[in-house]
């Protein structure tokens with residue numbers, strides 16, 4: 304059981320767990336993070352490319368930015384790592400809800416088996432029609448005039464991704480999970496992007512959960528966590544799951 308006032312300390316109360324993941328959990332699967340050494344994408348800052356204004360100004364450049372990331376994600380060499388797999392096993396074996404709120408737009412959590420999963424910043428393998436708002440699974444390049452499978456209009460498809468200045472998805476469901484959980488774990492996020500970086504405050508405000516940060520290095524929000532585990536997600540997440548389940552993960 305995790306150190307501190309872990310979920311088991313709460314008696315009959317629900318011992319639900321909320322896990323917030325960021326780009327760091329996918330690094331050991333081969334996907335680069337944003338703010339590490341390779342943090343500048345093609346020499347551009349994410350905040351300059353991932354905005355509706357950038358898309359309006361240079362749609363081909365923004366589409367190409369996501370087309371390249373989609374192709375990389377679809378490379379067979381890119382697979383869930385031990386951290387993704389351990390979280391899916393925790394969801395299967397933990398007696399109360401385990402919800403993964405991911406800032407990532409890759410599909411590694413799904414492929415690892417996580418089901419109670421919220422992609423608050425959207426999904427790279429989906430496209431959204433700017434004309435009819437329909438969302439479709441999408442694995443091809445989006446640059447070029449594709450027709451929307453819903454309304455048949457062409458030239459209206461964009462990545463189903465939340466850009467800076469756009470409202471993240473499912474914030475009500477996330478807030479509700481944060482306020483009722485007994486354990487909040489943040490994995491592989493630099494804590495620089497809001498509202499995700501503020502989730503630990505909502506948990507602290509509810510006053511009933513233990514909070515753990517798993518990261519290679521201190522983040523912008525480390526001081527807000529009761530417990531810190533410094534190291535790689537692929538090593539530390541299976542270890543935490545093993546502690547919580549009281550048995551070897553895997």
Ligand code: BV8
Nearest residue numbers: 325326327336337338406468491492493496497519535536
């Ligand atoms: C919003 C999708 C309300 C795209 C992303 C002005 C107007 C509006 C809003 C704002 C504004 N000014 C500021 C804001 C808020 C803004 C914001 O926070 N800006 C920052 C830059 C200050 N937020 C927003 O705009 C959000 N919307 O506020 O809505 C609203 C709406 C309208 C008007 C007003 C308010 C929307 C933000 C979503 C942007 N989209 N992603 C895409 O992926 O291309 S954000 C992007 O960066 C990622 O998705 C991720 O979510 C985010 C943070 O990245 P991290 O995941 O933390 O990754 P990072 O590389 O930074 O860090 C990796 C970490 O892992 C490191 O700590 C490293 O040490 C660690 N690590 C590395 N390897 C490992 C490891 N740890 C463990 N093991 C390892 N092996």
